[in-house]
Amino acid sequence: MATSSGMVLKITALTSVGLGGWFAGQLFEKWKHVRQNRDSQTSLLSEISIKNMPGLPIFGTVSAATPMLPPENNVGPVTPSLSATASRVSQIMKFGFPGLDHVRSFDDFVLSYDRRNRVAHWVFEHLSKDNVKYNEGVDRSKCEFLPDESIHPYFRSDNADYKRSGYDRGHLAAAGNHKAHQKHVEQTFYLSNIAPQVGVGFNRNAWNRLERYVRKMTDVYTDVYVCTGPLYLPKKEADGKKYVRYEVIGTNHVAVPTHFYKIIVGETKDSKLEMEAFVMPNVPIDDSTPLTNFQVPPESIERAAGLLFFDKISRNKLAKVNGKRVGWV
Template structure:
C-alpha cells in the first residue's frame, strides 16, 4: 500500500475535523500534515508541489466522505458496492502535466488496489472479455511528470468500465486533452470526475435506473460520466465547466460543448455537492457564460 494514506473524518468541518495517517500508520493532524516530510512524493519536486496535495486538492471541500484515499497525485472516493469510484479529484498545474521523456505508459500496467478489502475490489479479470475498456477517471495523461504518478493512475480503484471505440478512446480522451489545454492557460485547474447512473423512461411509462455489471465481482457499468473543471485565474477568479457524457458510442462530429450541463444537475444525480466551499462571488464564468453572483 505504498504511497496511499487514509483520511479519517472526525467531524464535518474541512481540515479542522480531518486527521491523516502517514505511511507508518501514525495519525497526523491537518496542521502537521502540511509538512513536506510527511508527503510521499518525489524529492525532485519543488517545495510548493511537495506540500500536502490533499490540502490543496480538497481546498473547496470533499464532495463526500465515503472510502476516501489519498493517492500520490490525486484524491479518490471509492464505491465499494459498485467497485468503481464515486469521484476522483485532481489538482493540475503546468508543472504537474509537463512532459517527461522518461515517463511512459509502456512501463506500467493495471493493478488491484490492495488498500481495499478483497470483497469490494475490482480485478483485471472482471474486465477481461467484457467488451469494455478500463477507463481512467484521473487521466493517465494528466500525471506524466513522474513515472510513479503515471503508474498510480492505473490502480483499478481509479477505473470504471467505459465503451471503448467511440467513447473512452475518442470523446472522453478528447475531453481529457481539452483539460490539459486549460491547464496551460490558467494558474491551476481542479478536475472532478465520476460515474453516474441515470434513469430513463421505459415502455410502461415508468422510469428505471438500469445498468450492466461485469465480471465475478459485479463491477457496475455507469450509464454516464461527469467531469467538472474549475480553472483558477491569475486574479484569483474561477471559470467552471460541467460536462455529462453518456457511456456509449458518440459521433466524433458532436462538439464537447454539446455536453455542458448545470453543475447542480450533476450534484442532484450523484448525491453530493461539488466545490461547495468555493464562494459564488469568486466565480467569473460558468459554462462559458458570466456567472450569477447570488
C-alpha cells in the same frame, strides 16, 4: 450412641463449612470476573473520546478522510514524505471534499471509493503546466493495471472482471494528467481509479477529447481543479416508468456507469474562478459532436450524484459557468 451422635454432628458441621466455602469461592470468582470486565471497559472507554450522538453505535466506525494539515500546523515531528503528502492532498482538495466515503489518497490525486459498485464515487485532481507537460522520463508503456490492495477483497475489482467484458478499463484520473513522475502515472492504473467504459467511440475518442481539453485549460489558468466520476441515470421505458438500469461485469459485479461527469474549476492569475461541467453518456459518440453539447448546469450533476462539488466556493462568486458570466464578478 453419644459418641456416634457427636461424630455425625462434627461431620455435618465440617460439610457445611466446606460447602459454604465453595459457594463463597464461586461468588468471589464471579464478582472478580465482573469487576475485571467493568474495569477493562472503563479503561477502554476512558481512552476513546465518545460524543453523545443518538443513532450512532458506541463502537461503530465511520470511514472518512482525516484532515491533513500543512507541516507548520502539525504538532511533533513529521517525516518529509508524510508532510509532502499532506500538503499535496490539501492542495488538491483546496475547495472541499464532495464526500467522505472511503477516501483514498494517492501521490497526485484523491478518490472516494464506492465499495458496492466497485467504482469510485469521485476522483479529484489538481493540474498545472508542470504536471501535464511532456516528460521524457515517464513511460506509460511500463504501467500495468493492478487491483488496489488497500481495498478489502470483498469490494475491489480485478482485471479478470474486465476480460472479455466488451468494455475498456477507463481512467477517471487520466494518466496523461500525471506526467511529473513515473510513479504518479503508474498509480492512475490502480483499478480503484478505473471504470468500465465503451471503447471505440467513447474512451478512445470522445472521452479522450474531453481529457485533452481539460489539460489544455492549463494554458489559460494557473491552476485547474478537476472532479470526475460515474453516474447511474434513470431512463423511461416502454411502460412509461423510469428505471435505473445498468450492467455489471465479472465475478465481482463491477457496475457499468450509464454516464460519466467532469466538473472543472480554473483559477486565473488574479484569483478569479471559472467553472465548467460536462456529462457524457457511456456510448459511442460521433467525433463531430462538439464538447459544448455535453455541458450541463453543475447542480444537475450534484443532484444526480448526491454530492456537492467545490462547496467551499460560493457559486455567485464564480466569474463564469460554462463560459457564461454569472454573479457579481
